[in-house]
Amino acid sequence: MNRKSPTRRRGLTVAAALTGASLLLAACGGSGEEGGASGDAATTLVAYTGQAGDWQLNFNPYSPSSIAGRGTIFEPLFFINKAQESEPKPLLGTEYSWNADGTELSVTLREGVTWSDGEPFTADDVVFTFDMFTEHPALNGFGWNGTVTAVDDTHVVFAWDTPAYTAGPDVISQVYIVPEHIWSGIDPETDVLEKPVGTGAYTIGDFKGQAFTLLANDSYWGGAPAVKTIRFPALSGNQAGADAIAAGTIDWQTGPIPDIQNTNKNFPRYDTGTAAQNQMVLATCSNAALGCTGPQTDPAVRRALFYAIDRTQLNALAFQDTAAEISPSFALTATQEKWISDAVEPKTAPEKADPAEAGSILEAAGYAKGADGIYAKDGQKLSLTIEVVTGWTDYITALQTITEQAKKAGIELQAAQSSWNEWTDKRMKGDFQLAIDSLWQGPAPDPYYLYSYFYLGGDQTSPVGTKPAGNNYGRYSNPEVDAAIQALKALPLEDEAGRQPLFDTIQTAITADMPYIPILTGGTTSIWNVEKFTGWPTDDNQYAFPAVWSAFDAAEIYKTLKPAGS
Incomplete structure (x- = not known):
């Protein structure tokens, strides 16, 4: 399963080609026209x-090209909110508990649930x-x-050979x-499941x-939702989505529109909701021992780039000030701050560039500034290429900005644009120096999951030129970090005293080695119709991550919304 995949994230945050007004209105207009029996516009x-x-x-929810149904048609056992710390919300499961050594997870299932075909x-x-x-x-x-065993119709037991506390959120919510x-x-x-049968609040229309449309499931165990029809138009990209917001023909999109900070002023029917979770990075092919080549294999170069970035300027120019601070520990400062080690310094990435600090780091590593103002070592100029996908306009603007900032610190950068497939192929094969990307969170608001995805070495990555790397395409490998990540699996998520020393080990190493250079934490912003529907997540009640493409979260939002005035 793709957890918050970069493919989906970027597809929503870039401006695509303009669509004609007639095509836009044809795709979006008359929201009740194709909604089936429940297609009332309100x-x-x-x-x-x-x-x-x-x-x-x-x-098919397990197909990488599935277009819908995750959460809405097919449900997990529980819903875990990544946007804030809270107890798992019962869905098909109602209760769960671990045995004493963390090798068995018992789950009680909801009684009286039927599939949408009545079974x-x-x-x-x-x-x-x-x-x-x-x-x-x-x-x-x-x-x-x-393994999983049915005790009776409403009880199952999941079992592992060794303690598996960190697997719990995946099992119950993903x-x-x-x-x-x-x-x-x-x-x-x-x-491809043309007529999917599920237990969720919606069925295919x-x-x-x-x-295409989804229709409210009148026999849903939680009661039929008030939003009777959800219509998903296909447009031509986010520029078309922005145009549709201006025309008032869509009710929810996640992605940029011009002057997003003043959405409600510009379009009084709409407002925005933002959550910062996807941590933007300059990912590096970092490991010379696994075949990476280039100046970026030197940790000093990576740390110098970290200090060369003016994040305040970058946020304003590339992200409309929607991004948030980022910690080099990669624990989210909003929901995971308690896990940031006292050994991490600075706790958050500097807002302003520090060219002097960047130069000091490079000079201590044997670099000397040339007549052109760019550092060099052993006759090799400190020049690096950053890979970016064509059309990722916010990231392209970000790279233009970072290039100018890095030059002031004596580092030469240049961007290379390619298609999504080419960009992915380069990362997986190790045929890159730097790549702008974002790291994503796991099934629970806990830093363990990001570490296990992007920092676990061994067979979780691969030498350059062999099989494609997994999530750890930076090819980072540190035995102490690997051991700490493995040890975390055996501890309950709430065991702060036992887990913190392991986080200290991981964070000390990755802050020093910095295979993923922190930029900012991307703000995921939705624009939604507050005149037509009530119940959207707010800063005070962020009951779900506010992104239309985050399937489980969107399903919770659809079930919570009510037509205005109802």
């Missing part, structure tokens, strides 16, 4: 996910879903390596439970390449 929400080009029919939901469906990952490893994107009576007869790797 209860129809038009959500734009950033889809550019026609939709391709695929409602009863039971523990056998849960067992079938998890066994499917063992039988189809290609679907096992979250590393399931346990797996879409599917019906055994249907899925036992399909190929889950290839079937109409499908066309230009738009």
